[in-house]
Each structure stands twice: as structure tokens, then as C-alpha cells.
Amino acid sequence: MTTTTSEAPMTARERSLRVRLIPYIDRFGILFLVLVMLLIGTITQPDVFLTWRNLSNLPGQNAANAVLAIGMFVVILTAGIDLSVGSVLALAMMTTAVLARDGFPPLLLVPLPILIGMTVGLINGLGLTKLHLPHPFIVTLGTLNIARGVGNLVSGGVPVSGLPEIVRFWGAGSIPIGDVQIPVSLVIVALVYVGFFVFLQYTRTGRHIYAIGGNPQAARVSGINVDRTLILAYVLCGAMAGLAGLLVAGRTNSGFPNAGIGAELDAISAVIIGGASFFGGRGSVLGVLAGVLVIGLLRNILNLNNVQVFWQQVLIGVVIILAVSLDVIRRRAGSAGE
Amino acid sequence: MSQEQREVPVIEARGICKYFGAVTALEDVYLKLYRGEVLGVVGDNGAGKSTLMKILAGLYPPNAGQIFVDGKLVHFSSPRDAREMGIEMVYQDLALAGNLRIDENIFLGRERVRRFGPFQFINNAESLRRAKEHLDKLKIEVKSVRQRVEELSGGQRQAVAIARATAFDAKVVIMDEPTAALAVKEVRKVLDLIKDLKNHGIGVILISHRLDDIFYVCDRVMALFRGRNFAEAPLAETNRNEVIGWIMGNRSPVAQAAKIFDLN
Numbered sequence: 001m002t003t004t005t006s007e008a009p010m011t012a013r014e015r016s017l018r019v020r021l022i023p024y025i026d027r028f029g030i031l032f033l034v035l036v037m038l039l040i041g042t043i044t045q046p047d048v049f050l051t052w053r054n055l056s057n058l059p060g061q062n063a064a065n066a067v068l069a070i071g072m073f074v075v076i077l078t079a080g081i082d083l084s085v086g087s088v089l090a091l092a093m094m095t096t097a098v099l100a101r102d103g104f105p106p107l108l109l110v111p112l113p114i115l116i117g118m119t120v121g122l123i124n125g126l127g128l129t130k131l132h133l134p135h136p137f138i139v140t141l142g143t144l145n146i147a148r149g150v151g152n153l154v155s156g157g158v159p160v161s162g163l164p165e166i167v168r169f170w171g172a173g174s175i176p177i178g179d180v181q182i183p184v185s186l187v188i189v190a191l192v193y194v195g196f197f198v199f200l201q202y203t204r205t206g207r208h209i210y211a212i213g214g215n216p217q218a219a220r221v222s223g224i225n226v227d228r229t230l231i232l233a234y235v236l237c238g239a240m241a242g243l244a245g246l247l248v249a250g251r252t253n254s255g256f257p258n259a260g261i262g263a264e265l266d267a268i269s270a271v272i273i274g275g276a277s278f279f280g281g282r283g284s285v286l287g288v289l290a291g292v293l294v295i296g297l298l299r300n301i302l303n304l305n306n307v308q309v310f311w312q313q314v315l316i317g318v319v320i321i322l323a324v325s326l327d328v329i330r331r332r333a334g335s336a337g338e
Numbered sequence: 339m340s341q342e343q344r345e346v347p348v349i350e351a352r353g354i355c356k357y358f359g360a361v362t363a364l365e366d367v368y369l370k371l372y373r374g375e376v377l378g379v380v381g382d383n384g385a386g387k388s389t390l391m392k393i394l395a396g397l398y399p400p401n402a403g404q405i406f407v408d409g410k411l412v413h414f415s416s417p418r419d420a421r422e423m424g425i426e427m428v429y430q431d432l433a434l435a436g437n438l439r440i441d442e443n444i445f446l447g448r449e450r451v452r453r454f455g456p457f458q459f460i461n462n463a464e465s466l467r468r469a470k471e472h473l474d475k476l477k478i479e480v481k482s483v484r485q486r487v488e489e490l491s492g493g494q495r496q497a498v499a500i501a502r503a504t505a506f507d508a509k510v511v512i513m514d515e516p517t518a519a520l521a522v523k524e525v526r527k528v529l530d531l532i533k534d535l536k537n538h539g540i541g542v543i544l545i546s547h548r549l550d551d552i553f554y555v556c557d558r559v560m561a562l563f564r565g566r567n568f569a570e571a572p573l574a575e576t577n578r579n580e581v582i583g584w585i586m587g588n589r590s591p592v593a594q595a596a597k598i599f600d601l602n
Contacts, residue, residue: 202460203458204460210435210438211442213437217431218446221395222433222446224446281435281437281438
């Protein structure tokens with residue numbers, strides 16, 4: 001127990017700065033990191049970084065990862081993982097592009113990628129709960145390959161370009177408010193994040209997702225339908241992968257079968273950097289958003305400073321390890337004395 | 339006994355059998371519990387105590403046998419069904435989610451909600467308030483109901499698990515080894531909590547290896563041996579030596595000696 005009553009004298013350990021900082025690191029560490037990055041960006045590129053021209057690029061560049069990450073977050077909250085989201089993004093994108101080329105009604109092309117994502121998510125959820133595959137790693141590794149393969153089959157392995165206006169609007173459009181053009185992708189990300197925040201914090205199912213991540217047996221004996229809740233988590237994650245496919249398709253005005261390779265790892269990185277526990281039950285929507293911002297800002301700042309793309313990868317790796325080591329310190333402190 | 343016999347048991351199990359593959363966990367087991375009664379269930383490891391309790395709590399379906407609640411035949415297909423009939427269980431591992439607050443654990447699966455048209459949103463204010471009221475009623479002390487369960491001591495966790503079991507008009511609370519993992523000071527609190535439940539008219543089934551617990555709170559004690567009913571008696575008509583004999587599958591010499599020499 002690290003908690004003390006006000007009367008109890010503090011031990012040397014509890015007085016140590018490191019231990020006393022833990023609750024603050026826990027709550028504000030990641031936001032602090034975002035601020036530091038904003039500062040570094042401003043100092044290194046004072047003329048460019050804080051301009052609207054630069055900042056307005058961020059939503060477009062990071063919307064897909066933001067949307068993938070929030071879906072991944074729900075799955076990670078249940079102590080699961082979804083490796084298939086990058087492939088699902090490509091499958092949704094390719095199917096949309098091919099059908100657009102073949103004259104499918106444009107209006108139906110908007111919900112289609114999301115429905116494709118939900119279908120793969122349903123397969124993931126059913127594979128986990130009904131086939132009793134031992135870990136979601138397995139079933140989603142399977143669908144990672146299946147979705148990528150099907151995406152290539154649909155298009156014959158070649159890119160397809162040229163999409164209807166209504167599809168491009170979602171990834172590349174903007175809404176003028178006064179003099180400012182608000183990117184549609186920013187609006188989507190905002191709505192999605194608000195939606196997930198309300199879902200996870202204020203609905204019974206959202207609470208059950210946290211409970212399953214904390215102790216699945218407790219959830220089960222409390223009368224929670226654990227299987228149904230898990231399936232829903234994977235369907236939501238798939239839906240977000242499909243939405244990410246729509247955004248990328250709209251932004252690039254095309255479908256290319258190699259889209260989203262490794263995107264699942266970026267999404268997982270954002271979730272973990274944002275303070276969610278890989279073992280489930282811990283983390284917040286705000287943290288995920290911060291994790292996405294950290295990765296996005298890191299790339300942006302390094303690009304502005306003409307740092308090689310390979311160094312970006314190195315630094316993201318370092319940030320992941322640092323962020324998770326904070327989580328470990330916190331857990332150790334939390335369980336000390338047990 | 340005679341007075342109890344006229345009353346309908348709040349829960350009754352008849353002829354319960356449970357098999358796990360080739361293993362017979364329970365064979366033709368009977369159990370009765372009355373309102374406001376504390377029934378101690380004893381038996382060696384593997385005697386089938388926990389299995390019987392999990393059947394009563396709806397976690398396992400029996401292979402044969404019937405369960406009656408207030409004299410009515412019931413079928414539980416999940417713990418949710420049992421909880422709806424007022425049958426609650428406190429599991430040996432407590433089954434709490436350490437990452438959730440105390441009130442969230444108490445209302446887990448039965449969250450307090452507020453409706454907005456077709457939507458339901460969790461009412462945190464009501465959840466916190468009712469959890470606090472309930473803990474106060476049970477005289478359970480915690481710093482704050484907002485604490486996460488992982489921050490609590492073993493005794494406090496046990497108390498939260500009991501609070502959860504009694505938050506919704508429970509008729510029967512089944513407790514599997516509630517004192518096994520507790521410090522001496524905490525054991526007494528939990529046992530007094532059981533007495534409180536009894537005084538509120540709740541029937542309690544207590545599994546325990548500790549005869550001190552059994553003889554402190556129980557009205558009646560029954561023993562299982564190798565998955566069968568072995569012996570049963572009101573507490574006043576038996577003694578420790580006899581009960582120890584039952585646990586070991588030994589009905590005669592010790593028990594008879596105890597009766598002959600009146601060691602009660």
C-alpha cells in the first residue's frame with residue numbers, strides 16, 4: 001500500500017521525490033510530453049512550426065492513425081490486441097476504389113469501408129470467443145494476412161486512382177468557418193473521440209470493457225456477457241479501421257494495396273505512449289489522443305528539421321520504451337508493500 | 339429444528355450431481371438453508387464444497403438434481419439468473435476488478451443509470467452515494483468509495499466483495515473461505531459482518547476450513563465427503579472433534595467418544 005492517512009508519518013520511501021511524483025506523472029506525464037514537443041517545435045522552427053499552414057497538415061496526416069488508435073484502445077482495454085487493422089484499412093480502401101471505378105453508387109461508397117471493417121472485426125471477435133483461439137494475437141494475425149490477401153485479389157494487386165467527390169470529401173475536404181478552412185478529417189476525429197469518451201466513461205458496456213480488462217472472471221460472475229462485449233470491442237476496432245481506410249482513400253484519391261502496412265504498430269504505439277496498459281483495464285481516451293499527437297508532432301518536427309525518416313523510427317521506438325517504463329514504475333509503486 | 343421444518347427453505351438443493359469428465363465432483367447432494375440461518379459447510383479439499391456453491395450461484399449447471407428458491411423450482415443458466423433470484427456468492431478469489439473504484443465494483447453488472455430517450459448513461463453520483471450508504475449500513479470503513487480496489491487491504495477487499503453481494507436485497511449469500519487470506523484482526527470483522535447479515539434475515543452459507551469461524555457464527559454445520567453428504571447437525575448438538583472427524587470421513591469413534599464423555 002502506498003496510500004497513507006494524513007495522521008501516519010511518511011516513510012523515507014514515501015518522502016522520496018520519485019515516489020511522490022508518480023501520481024502526477026500518471027495523470028499529466030503524457031500531456032507534459034506534448035507541451036515539450038510543441039516547445040521544441042517552436043524553438044527549432046520558429047517561423048514555420050506554429051503557422052496554420054503547418055498545423056493544418058497535422059489532422060490530415062494523423063487522422064487515420066488517430067482513428068485506428070482509438071479502436072485499438074478499446075481492444076487493448078480488454079487486454080486484447082488487433083493486428084489486422086492495417087490490412088483492414090487496405091481492404092476497405094481497395095474495395096471502395098475498385099467499386100468506385102466500376103460505377104457503384106457513390107453514396108453507398110461512404111458506409112461501405114466501415115461495414116467491411118466491422119465484418120472483419122466480427123470475424124476477429126467470433127474467432128476469439130467462439131473458436132476459443134488462445135489469444136487475440138492468433139486470430140488477428142490470421143485476418144491480417146487474409147484481409148491483405150483479399151485486398152490484393154479485389155484489385156489484382158494494382159493501385160486504383162480517381163474516386164468520387166463524396167469519398168474524397170471525407171479525407172481531403174474542408175469546411176470553411178470564417179476565414180479558416182477546418183479539415184473534415186479533424187471534425188471526424190473530434191466526433192469519434194468524443195463518442196468513444198462518452199461510450200467508455202458513461203455507458204454500461206464501456207464500464208464492462210474496463211472490468212473485463214481488469215478481471216474477466218469478476219466480469220463473468222457479475223453477470224456481464226463477456227463474449228458479447230469482447231465481440232463488440234473487435235467490431236468497433238474493425239469499424240475504425242474501415243473508417244481509416246475511407247479517410248486515406250479520400251486523402252490520396254486512390255486505393256493502393258500496400259496501404260496501411262505496419263499501421264497497426266503505429267496505432268498500438270499511440271495507445272501505449274498514451275498511458276494505456278498493455279494488460280488491459282487502464283488508460284483514457286485523452287491519453288490516446290495525446291499518444292497520437294506525440295507521434296504526429298515528432299514526425300512533423302523531425303520533417304521540418306530535415307531529419308532522416310529512419311531517425312524518426314528510432315525516436316518513436318525510444319519514446320515507446322520510455323513511456324512504458326513510466327507505466328512499469330507506476331505499477332511497481334502501486335503494488336509495493338503487498 | 340421443528341420450527342425450521344415448518345418453514346420453507348430459502349434455498350434448497352435436491353439430488354445434485356456434477357461430473358467433470360470422468361471425475362465425480364458431487365453425487366446426489368442435498369442442502370437446505372432457512373432465512374436468517376448461517377450454515378457452515380465443511381469438508382476436505384476436493385470434497386465438492388466449492389463446486390456445490392458454484393452450482394447454487396449459477397456458475398455451473400448441475401448434471402442432475404434440482405434447486406428450489408422459496409420452494410419454487412428454478413434453473414440458473416448464469417450467475418445473472420441466480421443474482422436476480424437473490425442468490426449471491428462471494429468467491430474465494432473475491433472476483434473484484436482491481437482497476438475499478440469501490441462503487442464501480444459494488445454495482446458491476448448492475449450499474450445505476452439515467453435514461454435519455456433510448457440511451458442509458460451511468461449515474462456516477464448516485465453510484466457513489468448508494469455505495470457509501472451501503473458500506474455505512476454494513477459498518478464497513480474505507481477512506482473513500484472512489485478508491486480503486488487494488489489500493490485496499492485484504493480485509494477491505496473482502497468487505498467490498500460482501501458489500502457487493504448484499505447491495506441488492508440478497509436472500510442468500512454464499513461465502514467461499516472468506517477468512518482464509520485475512521489477518522487475525524480482519525477475520526473477526528468479517529465474521530461479525532456475517533452475523534449482521536443473519537440479523538437482517540439473510541441466509542448465509544459459509545465454507546471454511548477454520549472451525550473457529552464455523553463455531554463462532556454458524557447455526558448448523560454440514561459435511562461433504564468425496565462429493566456426498568456425510569453428516570449434518572445443529573451446532574449445539576455437535577462439537578469440534580466430531581466435525582473434525584466428519585472432515586476426515588470418520589463418523590464413529592471420535593464422535594461417539596465425544597458424546598459419551600460429553601466434551602461439548
